Amino acid sequence: MRRRDFGIHSPRRVVRVGDASxxxxxxxxxxxxxxxxxxxxxxxxxxxxxxxxxxxxxxxxxxxxxxxxxxxxxxxxxxxxxxxxxxxxxxxxxxxxxxxxxxxxxxxxxxxxxxxxxxxxxxxxxxxxxxxxxGLSDTCPQPPGDLAGNVHPSTGHRIPDLPLSASQPQASRLYQLLSDARFVLLHLDGVTHAPPTAPRCPHVHTATAPPAALPEPLRGATAALIRPDGHIAWVTDATTPSDVMEQARAALRRWCEPTADGAVP
Structure with a gap:
């Protein structure tokens, strides 16, 4: 059987791809x-x-x-x-x-x-x-100005989806809480504390993750603030509940303190 090259005809769209970046x-x-x-x-x-x-x-x-x-x-x-x-x-x-x-x-x-x-x-x-x-290895560098805070090796990294304590009423896993684009103050020591507040910052969930479920870089940490995009904004290994809450309030103020006039900067 003779082969015939019918070629390409009547294309609806032609795109040329180059290697330029x-x-x-x-x-x-x-x-x-x-x-x-x-x-x-x-x-x-x-x-x-x-x-x-x-x-x-x-x-x-x-x-x-x-x-x-x-x-x-x-x-x-x-x-x-x-x-x-x-x-x-x-x-x-x-x-x-x-x-x-x-x-x-x-x-x-x-x-x-x-x-x-x-x-x-x-x-x-x-x-x-x-x-x-x-893109799962994306990390965020330290932010400028007032957002630069306490630096832990895990700061800026993406946090994996973690199971939450059975006492958590609204979700069983961390990523479920992130679905409404709020911050999550995540307690990593198995103990849920009263949620701290910051001026005009109601956009935060409070949850508890079992220590046994934590990835190696977070072992020994007691609390972390998770951004709405799943990156870690702040981590502490403070052991005194009052110190954890004080640092958490400071972290929330860094990320949730509004501009002076409330306008888009």
Whole structure:
């Protein structure tokens, strides 16, 4: 049977994909903010451009809502650019590396692919790369100005979904509490204390996680403040309940103290 090449005809849309990577010089100028493809563009490898754009939206969404509702600190919107540029830089480096691996067919590239294949056969390395591509390893640098507070090794990292104490009435797991874009003051010592308050900051749940369920970096900590996007804003290992509550109030004031006039900064 003779083969025939019928070619491509009558396309509804033609898109050419290049390997260029771009990032905006700034994500915010006054009241104008960039997110997703408007802020950055990558070689389309593993859907990372889509993933980082969605995480931009989550990061910016709750901060804009806080600003519009009048309970955002003056520096809160500034943290959007400082946090998301770091994440975009990492994705750019990752997609550039993947581009080389996919398009270079030289003997040197083949040797590199073989070496990486052996490395990725190690469960720990495989897990680290998978978390990076999925964006689960994103960390937030220390925020500027008044939002910079007590630094614990876990500060800025994403917290995994944790089971909550059986006494928790509104949810059985942490991520259920985050679904309404509130902060969560999470007690990690198995004891629920009275929720602290901060000026104009009603946007906080209080919950308790069993110590046995905590990931290794949080073992020994007694309380943590979880941001609406699932990143850890503050952690303490203070053991006296009054000290825990005093530090928690300070953390809430840093993240929930409104601007002087209540306007969008």
């Amino acid at each position: 771009h990032q905006a010089d700034r994500y915010r100028v006054g009241r104008i903010l960039l997110a997703g493809d408007a802020a950055h563009a990558f070689f389309p490898a593993g859907g990372q451009g889509l993933n980082v754009g969605l995480r931009d939206a989550v990061n910016l969404g709750w901060k804009l809502a806080a600003s519009l509702d009048g309970w955002a600190p003056v520096h809160l919107l500034d943290t959007y650019e400082s946090e998301r540029r770091v994440a975009a830089d990492e994705v750019m480096a990752s997609t550039r590396a993947q581009n080389v691996l996919m398009t270079d067919f030289s003997s040197r590239a083949a040797a590199l692919k073989a070496a990486l294949g052996k490395l990725l056969a190690l469960p720990e390395a495989n897990r680290a790369v998978a978390r990076s591509i999925a």
